[in-house]
Amino acid sequence: MSPTPQERRAARHQLGTGAAAPATRRGPSGGRKKPITVDAIISTAFGIVEREGYDALTMRRLAAVLETGPSSLYAHVVNKEDLDELLIGRLCAEVELPEPDPAQWRQQIAWICTRLRDQYLRYPGISQAAFAAAPANLDTLRVGEGMLAVLLAGGIEPQAAAWAIDSLMLYVNAYSLEFSLASGRLGRGEDWVVSREELLRRFAALPAGFPQTRRYATELTAGTPHERFDFTVGVMIDGLTAARREG
Template identity: 25%
Template sequence: MNNSNRRIISRRSRPAKEPLSRELIVKTAHELLKEQGIEGMSMRKVAKALDTGPASLYVYVNNFQELSAYVLDYGLGQMVYPDSADSTWKEQLFDILHTYFLLLFEKPGLAEISLSTIPQGTNFLQLTEHILAALHEGGIKSTSAAWGVDLLLLYVSSVAYEKVSWKKHDSSQISDIKKTFDDADKTRFPFIHRVKEEMFAGDTVSMERFRWGIDVILYGIQKEIN
């Protein structure tokens, strides 16, 4: 039966899609990561958001690991580096690492992929350059500085991911974990009993425990390699 009231919409009347590019793919994946976490950043979901097929993405990125590397670097582009020119090299370094931590903590998906991905791009190079500059000012030798960057970034990523994970869970679960230590039999676990309060101390606004971890790593970095 003919329907004279039927409206035919031409495909040409649709808004033109932005041409597919690596930059668009990375930006889209980053948005999905913010909204849905790492699960939302699959090649299939990114392709769907771009109204294309997964195979089209492989023209611009080799695999999911490479996409993650570009997405992490894209996220690092949002870092605002602190102005701590009048501070000691250790304070400069702490400020940089703390800024990196806050970025990962405020954008949970970045914290997750930072543990398994080496970013690709100038934003990661800029972060590395800032850290190396602070270590150089502290008189750290080349090899120790180069290896130290890896340790420092891994430490910050792991702390950020831990905090993100704890934030996701009900606070009662954290209380249960603490109670497990509090209730540990002091005869069977005398050393745990001795430090059970300290086990969960230092995670305050002052970031005392976070800073202590950086100081411990720096103590090792400052030792010369034979």
């Protein structure tokens, strides 16, 4: 009996993504096409996201680029959610993890978050694939393992460390998605994303019921997106000091 899609997925998690047995294919003119493998599917999917954004990635679109039918893809990936997990896993596999250092745990955890953010920003909107998905891919779990090791080395209580990882990853995902959406709108010339100068003008024109916004408009609009990212991650990390183990 052939393995079920769920069994294929479970086996891939245990053994790594790897390359499935390639199937020789011929194009309309009889020439050879690139064989379909899990690696070929992942690479092609990344190409679509890089050129067109994550919203353009569908199984039908992926099949078209690979010059095959959607049913051929299901011999290698279970569904779109499975593909999402593979994509996030591939990005996580490229994140280098530091050797936990109790004296540098704050810098190390912030570095991992920044590296993960930069991975997501390479492919506009791809962090959507990480939302509402329990980490099961070994490459994704590897990043969580590394973050946990750093926090524990820093003396953070295990429960606080576990929840901190969830919170930090959620923020990284959300930040990356917002950044990609804003960048895409700016690239299309849409006026929903306004400049700092325009925001300052709008705040200055607010009625009297907004005295604090008018007074602190400069502070409210200061900084680059990445500076705000660093600030927020720093605040989250600093909040963990109350959860450090004694001794």
